[in-house]
Structure formats: C-alpha cells, structure tokens
Amino acid sequence: MKQPLGVILAGGKATRMGGGDKGLLPLGEGTILDHVMARLSPQVAGMALNANGDASRFAALGVPVLTDSIEGHPGPLAGVLAGLDWAAGEGAETIVTVAADTPFFPCDLVPRLQLAAEGMAQPLALAATPDGRQPTFGLWPVALRDDLRAALQEGLRKVVMWTDRHGGREALFDEAGEPFFNVNTPGDLEKAQAMAGGGA
Incomplete structure (x- = not known):
C-alpha cells in the first residue's frame, strides 16, 4: 500500500477553550500543531491542514490549508472530504486524518491503520482504543469521496455511521497511557504540558 497523504483536522470551534485555534496553543517549545x-x-507522503476562516493564521506551518466544501460546520467528515478532494488532485489513493488537538498520537498510527485495512478494495479503517473508536484518526480511500460528499449533502454527520456503511475496520491501540489524549480545556493543556515535559 502506497504511503498516504496526511490531513490534520482543525475545523472545530474549540468552545471549551474559549474559541480560537487549539492547535496554535503553546506546548513545550512549540505549539500543539508543531x-x-x-x-x-x-508517516505520510505530504501534509495539509483542514481549517476554516482566514488561512493566513497558519501560514508559518508551510502546508496547504483546506476549507470545508460543505457549509455550516458539519463536523469532521467535512474535513475528511476536503482532504480527499485535495488528495485526488495530488494523485493519491488514500489519506490519513489526525486531530489538531491530539499531540501524542502513536508514531506508528499509519502502518497500523494500513495493516487493519489490508485486503480491502477501498481501504477504510479507524483507530480504536478499548474505550471505543477514535473517529478523527482514520485511513480513508480517495475513491469514496463522491459517496461521502453525497452522504454529507443528505445530512449525515456521524463518522462511524458512514464508515460502518462501507465495512470500515478498526485498528486497536491498547497500549498503556493515553495515546489519543486531546486538549479540550485549560486543564487538559496543563496536563499536556506535563506530558510533553516528560517526553510522552
């Protein structure tokens, strides 16, 4: 399986952090997005960032910024679609998505997602922990982008409803710690600072 393109999902509104871009918050010597x-x-052949609003705030990152093509903040699936449309233009077959507020996800995320999807005509897999699926961490086939677009236009918003429809598989991450710890609140940011300092 060819190396996918990577898409960082940063389209949320960060209401529990008081708004703004969680990914641009300081963490260690850089930002969460760093x-x-x-x-x-x-782990990927190239990267882009899915975010809405003024793209110039991410100019320093040096990656393409993809906006949702579906109006009204429909959630992470709209970011997945933006990534798939971008990847189609780049000639890629798959993308892997990660969340912009989850700085310690596994360093072997992509190969494990690819392993879970091995043998599928349309490789589709979500990361999962013993607590459940992690719907913003997935491997997505470019070939299904028009199907996803139609589903979004019909009002579908729940990631797992769409992945289940296409026989999506799970890649289980059951190692110790919190591999998908994400920063939602100021308290979470304090915890992330401690984790970053400890070399998480």
Missing part, C-alpha cells in the same frame, strides 16, 4: 506535524510527517 507536535502533531512532527508525529505525522514521517
């Missing part, structure tokens, strides 16, 4: 990009970059 940590996310450093983890994702070695």
Whole structure:
C-alpha cells in the first residue's frame, strides 16, 4: 500500500477553550500543531491542514490549508472530504486524518491503520482504543469521496455511521497511557504540558 497523504483536522470551534485555534496553543517549545506535524510527517507522503476562516493564521506551518466544501460546520467528515478532494488532485489513493488537538498520537498510527485495512478494495479503517473508536484518526480511500460528499449533502454527520456503511475496520491501540489524549480545556493543556515535559 502506497504511503498516504496526511490531513490534520482543525475545523472545530474549540468552545471549551474559549474559541480560537487549539492547535496554535503553546506546548513545550512549540505549539500543539508543531507536535502533531512532527508525529505525522514521517508517516505520510505530504501534509495539509483542514481549517476554516482566514488561512493566513497558519501560514508559518508551510502546508496547504483546506476549507470545508460543505457549509455550516458539519463536523469532521467535512474535513475528511476536503482532504480527499485535495488528495485526488495530488494523485493519491488514500489519506490519513489526525486531530489538531491530539499531540501524542502513536508514531506508528499509519502502518497500523494500513495493516487493519489490508485486503480491502477501498481501504477504510479507524483507530480504536478499548474505550471505543477514535473517529478523527482514520485511513480513508480517495475513491469514496463522491459517496461521502453525497452522504454529507443528505445530512449525515456521524463518522462511524458512514464508515460502518462501507465495512470500515478498526485498528486497536491498547497500549498503556493515553495515546489519543486531546486538549479540550485549560486543564487538559496543563496536563499536556506535563506530558510533553516528560517526553510522552
């Protein structure tokens, strides 16, 4: 399976952090997004960021910024679709998505997602922990982008409803710790600072 393109999903409104871009919050010697990009970059053939509003605020990152093509903040699936449309233009077959507020996701996320999807005509897999699926961490086939577009236009918003429809599989991450710990609140950011300092 060819190396996928990576898409960082940053389209949320961050209401529990008081709005703004969670990914641009400081973490360690950089930002949360710096940590996310450093983890994702070695695993993918190229990266883009899905975010809405003024793209110039992310100019320093040096990656394409993709906006949702579906109006009204329909959630992460709209970001997946934006990534698939971008990847189609790049000639890629798959993308892997990660969340912009989850700085410590596994360094072997992509190969494990690909392994879970092995043998599928349309590789589709979500990361999962013993607590359930992680719907913003997935491997998505470019070939299904028009199907996803139609589903979104019909009002579908729940990631797992769409992945289940296409026989999506799970890649289980059951190692110790919190591999998909995400920053939602100021308290979470404090915890992330401690985790970053400890070399998480």
